[in-house]
Amino acid sequence: MFPHERSLVKRLSDQPFALIGVNSDRDLEALRPVLVEEQITWRSFWNGPEGTSGPISTRWNVHGWPTIYVLDHEGKIRFKNVRGEAMDKAVDSLLEEMNG
Amino acid sequence: MLSCTALLLACPLAAPPDSAPAPRIAIVTTAVSDEPADILEDIVDSYQEAYNEFVSAYRAASDDAGRNAARAELMPDPGIYAEKILALVKEHPGSDVAWEGFNWIVGRAGNSASGPAAMLMMIEQFTDKEELGDVVLRTTRGPFNRDIAKALGNLAESSPHASVQGKASFALGMQYKGLSEAATDKKEKDGLNKRFLRVMKMVCEKHGDVSYGRSTLRSAAEGEVFVAENLQIGMVAPDIAAADLDGVEFKLTDYRGKVVVIDFWGNW
Numbered sequence: 001m002f003p004h005e006r007s008l009v010k011r012l013s014d015q016p017f018a019l020i021g022v023n024s025d026r027d028l029e030a031l032r033p034v035l036v037e038e039q040i041t042w043r044s045f046w047n048g049p050e051g052t053s054g055p056i057s058t059r060w061n062v063h064g065w066p067t068i069y070v071l072d073h074e075g076k077i078r079f080k081n082v083r084g085e086a087m088d089k090a091v092d093s094l095l096e097e098m099n100g
Numbered sequence: 101m102l103s104c105t106a107l108l109l110a111c112p113l114a115a116p117p118d119s120a121p122a123p124r125i126a127i128v129t130t131a132v133s134d135e136p137a138d139i140l141e142d143i144v145d146s147y148q149e150a151y152n153e154f155v156s157a158y159r160a161a162s163d164d165a166g167r168n169a170a171r172a173e174l175m176p177d178p179g180i181y182a183e184k185i186l187a188l189v190k191e192h193p194g195s196d197v198a199w200e201g202f203n204w205i206v207g208r209a210g211n212s213a214s215g216p217a218a219m220l221m222m223i224e225q226f227t228d229k230e231e232l233g234d235v236v237l238r239t240t241r242g243p244f245n246r247d248i249a250k251a252l253g254n255l256a257e258s259s260p261h262a263s264v265q266g267k268a269s270f271a272l273g274m275q276y277k278g279l280s281e282a283a284t285d286k287k288e289k290d291g292l293n294k295r296f297l298r299v300m301k302m303v304c305e306k307h308g309d310v311s312y313g314r315s316t317l318r319s320a321a322e323g324e325v326f327v328a329e330n331l332q333i334g335m336v337a338p339d340i341a342a343a344d345l346d347g348v349e350f351k352l353t354d355y356r357g358k359v360v361v362i363d364f365w366g367n368w
Contacts, residue, residue, distance in 0.1 A: 005363065016358040024366040028345060034367050035345070043350070044365070045342040053314070056340055057364055060331065061323030067364040075336045075356050087361065094359045 002038045004084060008091065009042055015095055016073065020044070024065065026051040073098045136188060136197045143184050144204060150176035179212030186214045194225045202226075206238055216243055223251045227258055233267035237312070240271055244278030266307025266317050273299035273324065293328070300325050337362070 009019050021044030025031045028046065047054030052065070060067075070079035070090045079090040133139070154174035161167040182205040189201035198221075205218035219239060226232050236255065239248055249272055256268040273296050280292035300321040308318030330338050340352040352360070 008361075017360075018355045018358045019361045019363060020352065020355065022340070022362065022364045023345060024364065025368075031345070031367055043344050045340055045350075046345055048342075052366065056342060058319065058323065059326060059338075060364070061327045062364045065364055065366055065368075069331070069337065069362040071337050071360040071362065073357050073359055075353065075360075077331060077333050077335055077337050080331075080333065091359055091361060098359065 002040065004087075005042070006039055008088060012091070012095070016098065017091060017095060018042070022047055022056050022060075022062075024052045024054060024057055070094065136192050136195070137200075139188055140185060140197055140201050140204075143181055143188070147176055147178065147181040147208075150174070177212075178209035179214065182209035182212045182214040182218070186218055190221075193221070199226060199229075203235065206235060210238055210241075211243065216245060216248060220247060220251050223255050227255060228260055230261045230264060232259070233261065233264040236264075236268050236271045240274040242278055244275050244282060246279070249275040249279065262307070263310050266303060266310035267312070269299060269307055270303050270312070270317050270321060273303060273321065277324070277328075297325060297328055300328075 005019060019042040021040075021042055023031070023044040024047040026049055034040070045056055047056050052062075066083075068079075068081050068083065068087060069077055070082060070087070072078050072094045078094060079087075082090045154170060154176065157170040157174050158167055161170050185201045185205055189195075189198040192198050202218045202222040205212075205214050206222065209215055210219070219236075222235060223232065232255070236252060239252065252268045252272040252275060256265050256272060259265050259268065276292050276296035276299060280289050280296055283289040283292055303321040304318050304325070308316060308321070310317045312320050337352065341349065343349050352362070
């Protein structure tokens with residue numbers, strides 16, 4: 001999962017695009033070295049000390065990880081649970097729509 | 101087991117060279133029983149043996165090709181065993197064996213052809229059982245069909261246990277949701293979606309305190325309603341305001357004007 005997201009973020013670094021994580025690790029200190037190793041440069045909300053039972057994932061009714069939402073530049077939900085290439089395509093189509 | 105014993109007896113190294121010829125051993129097999137409980141046990145055991153055989157071959161395989169071969173050739177199809185169990189327990193409605201057999205089917209082979217039939221019979225034959233509550237929650241992952249929805253509706257009304265009434269109601273709501281998602285006719289889709297929302301709101305009001313896993317039915321039903329009302333394609337995503345991994349507060353709407361991927365993730 002990380003390598004794909006890393007390449008997406010890198011490829012679109014000069015575009016009006018952001019990958020925002022909602023991280024559900026309970027232990028942030030244990031996560032820090034992983035952020036460095038995996039070059040996770042994108043920003044994440046922290047779901048809190050309750051991990052996968054934290055407030056953000058509970059409110060969004062997330063029961064499977066990873067769960068993906070793709071929003072357009074107006075904040076509208078346009079795609080759900082697209083992975084891999086499908087995620088790239090979804091993002092590209094929205095950037096095109098916005099620029100074109 | 102038998103073949104191992106035979107091998108040991110046949111192996112010359114197992115016996116000292118000067119020993120007398122091994123006595124003939126009469127092989128005693130389990131007496132064939134026509135007790136339904138024994139027949140059920142035999143079917144379940146034969147599945148377990150087949151499954152164990154698959155697991156050993158899978159673990160012994162040294163590469164993906166070997167593991168794929170093990171999966172293709174040895175992984176037993178629980179549906180076949182479910183069919184046998186269903187045929188057996190149909191003859192003994194309402195019995196302990198039926199309860200045990202139905203549980204095996206809905207637990208191991210819920211998506212097989214026998215799954216929905218077993219679930220329906222289980223609800224009908226064991227309406228008063230409190231343990232039925234957790235069983236019917238399995239239907240929330242499908243399959244979605246009107247017969248199951250109807251049975252869940254009946255159970256929600258006729259079970260003497262508050263927890264079963266709540267769990268059956270929640271499961272009924274999830275059936276409406278699944279049926280709505282599968283419907284192609286717009287009017288039908290909307291109608292089912294309305295029923296789904298109505299049932300979930302009723303669950304929050306009437307059955308909210310019933311436990312559901314580590315949480316409650318209220319939390320589960322509220323989550324479903326929130327998704328339906330706020331997280332559908334075309335809706336503006338609700339804002340998130342929380343701290344980032346460095347403790348700095350920010351908001352999702354800070355990124356308005358950009359295409360945004362929200363990724364719920366964790367390092368596990």
